Amino acid sequence: MLWRVALLVLAALSLAAGEPQRFDGHRVYRVTPKNKHHVQFLNALAGKYHNDILFWKDARVVNRTADIMVSPEMQNNFLEALEKKGMKSSVYVEDVQKLIDAERPAKQSRASFGWDDYYTVDEIYAWLDSLAASYPSVVTTVVGGSSYEGREIRGVKISYGTGNPAVVIEGGIHAREWISAASVTWFINEILTSTDASVRSIVESFDFYIFPSTNPDGYEYTWTDNRMWRKTRKPYLLCVGADPNRNWDFHWAEEGASSISCSETYAGSEAFSEVETKTLSEFLTGLGSDLQVYLSFHSYSQLLMYPYGLSNVVADNAAELQQMVEKSAQALASRYGTQYTVGSIVNAIYAAAGSSIDWAMGQLGLRYAFVWELRDTGRYGFLLPADQIIPTSEETFDSILSILEDVQAALRSKKQLH
Structure with missing residues (x-):
């Protein structure tokens, strides 16, 4: 003892x-x-x-x-x-x-923001601000919510026209999953800078609301105190923090979540007990019918999934979603051969009630919601070396484009029917 x-x-x-x-x-x-x-x-x-x-x-x-x-x-x-x-x-x-010591390059250059290293939440936010200055007609900074410690959940809106359906991209809801936040910033840069005609035709047909770090307190804590931290930073009776991806108000805490505050999957004291999830949900609700697609990014395990994380609830368009993720996984594998497992959350990984994408579909009524568990399958786990940020982001973006292409086709078909 x-x-x-x-x-x-x-x-x-x-x-x-x-x-x-x-x-x-x-x-x-x-x-x-x-x-x-x-x-x-x-x-x-x-x-x-x-x-x-x-x-x-x-x-x-x-x-x-x-x-x-x-x-x-x-x-x-x-x-x-x-x-x-x-x-x-x-x-x-x-x-x-x-692995922690080898995660970042030996010589860290902070002269400009890039994707050969990981960045703190303040550095990410400063970069987002710079984009609004560099692309004033396309990029607007947005605040999607707030955190227990008073940080903003900051992001950008990217829009190339009026009347486009909206896509939300959520990163970093689990603090220790650094590759999530890094890849989401890469996606922002690619949407803004790609000169590929096929990419432009897709990305300019949507409005994007993109949040690299939706758990900024937890993410900051992984830099300053504990690299393995997962949860929020709100104190509870015995331990600190709840799992923000078990805290959303859709079948909250029914399965795949814990009622014990020290657990990594603690669902919180009630649905939306965490200010991060509550305020972000209010922002998402405010987007109304414009919001059509929700994309969430995690690590690790190389999975591409859709709702639900519940053993007794099946999406009414599950067959369509299955076809989309199968095609998307093929697109992802075409660049580097990385293999992903696909399916509904409950079938591909395990039951997990109270997730953001389950809420987006079940509560907001979205028909298109997906979650990626990025590289790798366990050799590095949450500690993916920084030299894998770019290849991970590249292949994942290929899969995003596949999803959005299918959504675009489905929305056009629906519009023609009406």
């Missing part, structure tokens, strides 16, 4: 000194639960030792892998516990801190 007290004291001193928490010797184990008791056991273990055992990829479905980060002090106990349950594991990441 003394070693745990000592570690907590060291962690507190480190944070007090302004140094981010370190993850030296933390390993990520890949485990495949073979029955529901295994699933329950892994979740109970993570709940009991939440400071030492952290899911990178949740244990929710039998025979589907879970990735679990374990502190050096807990590793022997963790492996012994698995062995007693007849569960096997493999080491997927040997040392998390080494």
